[in-house]
Amino acid sequence: MQQILIKNGLVITMNSQRQVFDVGSVLIEGERILAVGRIAPEMIREDAEVVDARGKIILPGLINTHVHLSQQLARGIGDDVDLLTWLRQRIWPYESNMDLEDSYVSSLACCLELIKSGVTTFAEAGGQEVDGMGRAVTESGLRANLARSTMDCGIGLPTRWQESTQVALAKQEELFARWHGQAEGRIRFWFSLRTIFNNSDELITRTKVLADQYRVGIHMHVAEVLEEIQFARESRGLPTVEHLAKLGVLDSNFLAVHTVWLTDKEIDLFALHDVKVSHNPGAAMKVLGFARVPEMLDRGIPVSIGTDGAPCNNRMDMMSEMYLTSLIHKGRTLNPQVVPAEKVLEMATINGARCLLWEDEIGSLEPGKKADLIIINPQSPSSLPLHDPIANLVYAMNSSNIESSMCNGQWLMRDRQVLTLCEEEILQLAQERATALIKKAGITLPSRFPVLTNPPVA
Structure with missing residues (x-):
């Protein structure tokens, strides 16, 4: 099974003690978390994928x-x-x-x-x-x-x-x-x-x-x-x-x-x-x-x-x-x-x-739980300075700060690039299907402002 080590991040575990590691790591093997916090070197295999999350926040998905x-x-x-x-x-x-x-x-x-x-x-x-x-x-x-x-x-x-x-x-x-x-x-x-x-x-x-x-x-x-x-x-x-x-x-x-x-x-x-x-x-x-x-x-x-x-x-x-x-x-x-x-x-x-009756497997970063997590990059004008990371997560950051995500030990997104789905193709299909479906359903929306299909030449 593949090992992934995400290291040097601010790890907000959301475990029962609500522990936070200021320079912490999460070690993943297969679909589960092996260790959180300070990780003994002997636990890490030589072929592990290593992700340096320095300056970033690691949070449960x-x-x-x-x-x-x-x-x-x-x-x-x-x-x-x-x-x-x-x-x-x-x-x-x-x-x-x-x-x-x-x-x-x-x-x-x-x-x-x-x-x-x-x-x-x-x-x-x-x-x-x-x-x-x-x-x-x-x-x-x-x-x-x-x-x-x-x-x-x-x-x-x-x-x-x-x-x-x-x-x-x-x-x-x-x-x-x-x-x-x-x-x-x-x-x-x-x-x-x-x-x-x-x-x-x-x-x-x-x-x-x-x-x-x-x-x-x-x-x-x-x-x-x-x-x-x-x-x-x-x-x-x-x-x-x-x-x-x-x-x-x-x-x-x-x-x-x-x-x-x-x-x-x-x-x-x-x-x-x-x-x-x-x-x-x-x-x-x-x-x-x-x-x-x-x-x-x-x-x-x-x-x-x-x-x-x-x-x-x-x-x-x-x-x-x-x-x-x-x-x-x-x-x-x-x-x-x-x-x-x-x-x-x-x-x-x-x-x-x-x-969702799933708290035994997800919702916090703990050994034995599923490897569902996100990496957040606070380096943005709307997020810094970072005096209180918990407060900034809720009051200042937005979805553009979500840099990477993982579910069941598999990367869904890395560096804002979705890996499991083709974003461009889906967006095109969604617009085409939506237009046809609204027409099929006979739904007519009111015009909020006058729409000029053939505007006069200025």
Whole structure:
């Protein structure tokens, strides 16, 4: 097995002691980390690849806990509208007209952006063409929890998506059998519930049974908008989270996304049942609201960070999301000490691993864990001087500072050059497919300014 020694860097381990080595090294053999910190010379083979990270930062790969691979080609079609307009008039027509190849190209484009922004692991919220997603993830070298967006009821569902509870569950089991454990173990399959708008109680409870049976998680949009809470009260008699608790699905393998409209009682329910949370600040600020993240962290709830999809956030960039996470809760609470930089870094690494039920293998740099890491170069006008590296990582740096990344012991990017995917080809394909897909879906976007197709000669 190949050995790789990354030496002389500032190693931020994110281990249980949160150790930092100012001139440290990481020794990798195969897909796992052998040693971190000061490494005995006899451990290093003569044929090891040596990377000098002097002046750079070595960090666990970032973990994005809420991604829509299939929405990457829809960037820009859902801006400045409310959520239900965004969903029913833009995204559903777009997604329901996708074919397998559209899904594959969209997923490739998304994986490309994730790699370049320092992500090594992500959780897919669920599209329809999972086989296209799995193919793209396999080629990209990333680690992922895949899922199928699952719905069995609701107003406005495209005809193509209308299916019974039994069919919805059976399709997920088929996909589990096909994808769980694939790509050298980098791919896991989870069960997904879209929202309470589109999930019957039977689907919710039977999904929980399957997730427990297969020992995986459930990924669900929860308490996303005020209209959802009103809908849950009217149709189920309780707000979303209280109803899910009544159904018995809140548990340590339940990942609740957004969670903007939570009561104190519901936060207590999350803490009681060890529910995991994905906080998506960019998407939330556009239309959803401000999640009560400081309150959840104070209750010991594992909160992680996600970007959501390209047509609601526009930026699939975890560095941007860390920055937003650090700021919006200070502004909401008028307390500059809430959600400090070190907590944000935890949310993007080890908390992300906990939320994806993968903390035994990823999320920190420790002997025995998978070799998922990034190398960050702070030598840029926006990042220096470097008085407080942790603070600068969150408050000053951006994705252009991510120089190299590795997943499962394999380089995904070196010196900003993606090695597993052809960037130029993917960008061209993405534009071509996106243009054709929007036309096929019949989506017409309003013109924001007059467009002159034949401008007059000056």
